[in-house]
Amino acid sequence: xxxxxxxxLEMADDELILGWRNSEWTGIAPLLEEDVAFSxxxxxxxxxxxxxxxxxGRELGVTADxxxxxxxxxxxxxxxxxxxxxxxDWAATIARHYLYEQADAERIDALKQSDDxxxxxxxxxxxxxxxYHRMHAQMWFxxxxxxxxxxxxxxxxxxxxxARGEHTxxxxxxxxxxTSVRRSLAGATW
Amino acid sequence: xxxPSHAGGSGLIYEVFRQERKGQAFAHxxxxxxxxxxxxxxxxxxxxxxxxxxxALWVVPREAVHExxxxxxxxxxxxxxxxxxxxxxxxxxxxxxVAKSPHGLSAGAG
Numbered sequence: 001x002x003x004x005x006x007x008x009l010e011m012a013d014d015e016l017i018l019g020w021r022n023s024e025w026t027g028i029a030p031l032l033e034e035d036v037a038f039s040x041x042x043x044x045x046x047x048x049x050x051x052x053x054x055x056x057g058r059e060l061g062v063t064a065d066x067x068x069x070x071x072x073x074x075x076x077x078x079x080x081x082x083x084x085x086x087x088x089d090w091a092a093t094i095a096r097h098y099l100y101e102q103a104d105a106e107r108i109d110a111l112k113q114s115d116d117x118x119x120x121x122x123x124x125x126x127x128x129x130x131x132y133h134r135m136h137a138q139m140w141f142x143x144x145x146x147x148x149x150x151x152x153x154x155x156x157x158x159x160x161x162x163a164r165g166e167h168t169x170x171x172x173x174x175x176x177x178x179t180s181v182r183r184s185l186a187g188a189t190w
Numbered sequence: 191x192x193x194p195s196h197a198g199g200s201g202l203i204y205e206v207f208r209q210e211r212k213g214q215a216f217a218h219x220x221x222x223x224x225x226x227x228x229x230x231x232x233x234x235x236x237x238x239x240x241x242x243x244x245x246a247l248w249v250v251p252r253e254a255v256h257e258x259x260x261x262x263x264x265x266x267x268x269x270x271x272x273x274x275x276x277x278x279x280x281x282x283x284x285x286x287x288v289a290k291s292p293h294g295l296s297a298g299a300g
Contacts, residue, residue, distance in 0.1 A: 031201065031223060032223070033222050033223055033224060033229075033233040033236075033237070034233075036233070036236050036237055037232060037233055037236045040236050040240060132232075132235070135232065136232055139228050139229060139232060143225065143226075143229075
């Protein structure tokens with residue numbers, strides 16, 4: 001059970017941090033339509049994180065907010081791939097999006113087979129939204145196909161997909177930003 | 191020629207039509223700029239379908255839409271138009287008659 005909770009937290013942390021990073025494109029994406037689409041993907045990721053935190057929180061006896069914002073940096077289990085701040089490099093952003101969605105699809109498939117029906121059900125729900133994320137990632141991957149910057153970014157980011165444990169300095173900055181409101185006002189909820 | 195379908199040189203314009211409920215007519219919702227039809231569909235989905243506001247969308251390249259705006263009516267043949275008949279006046283007169291009649295709506299029935 002403990003192992004499963006850790007797995008859920010790992011995925012929730014990935015989704016929260018990636019959602020946060022992707023949302024950094026809001027207002028400055030390559031074109032207006034993409035701005036809307038990519039912001040919507042970011043919002044979905046954070047929505048998935050919330051649902052997963054709620055599930056894990058029920059096991060651990062804490063709330064989703066507490067899991068998302070009240071832990072110490074070293075307690076987060078996200079991969080270094082999602083931690084990087086890639087604005088304003090769109091090719092690298094697409095490379096990460098593509099690599100992440102591929103890895104995430106495998107993880108979700110495994111969760112859908114879970115004996116825990118609540119978890120399997122949530123995974124299936126998440127998967128229906130992720131299907132659009134995968135389509136979006138594939139579309140951009142095809143579009144940037146022969147762009148050398150994409151190939152270089154894929155090469156550079158691939159080893160980070162499941163690199164966990166040690167955080168990047170960028171994550172520590174993000175943690176500061178992300179948790180500042182909660183830390184300034186103990187017990188705040190929104 | 192063709193110029194109106196390109197925006198800023200980067201993408202094409204696709205017109206999006208939205209059906210609110212199954213069976214209803216599609217109405218023009220707006221347009222999206224996209225490099226190809228896959229992107230156009232994705233963007234249309236995001237902008238006009240994500241909040242459950244549409245049962246279906248039509249995504250059409252603007253150049254596939256044939257606009258016609260030259261309607262010759264040199265001789266003012268207003269009998270071709272729905273406003274050619276002063277229906278409003280006729281209706282008004284009929285209402286007056288009904289109101290005057292002591293039998294209300296049955297006026298003139300016999």
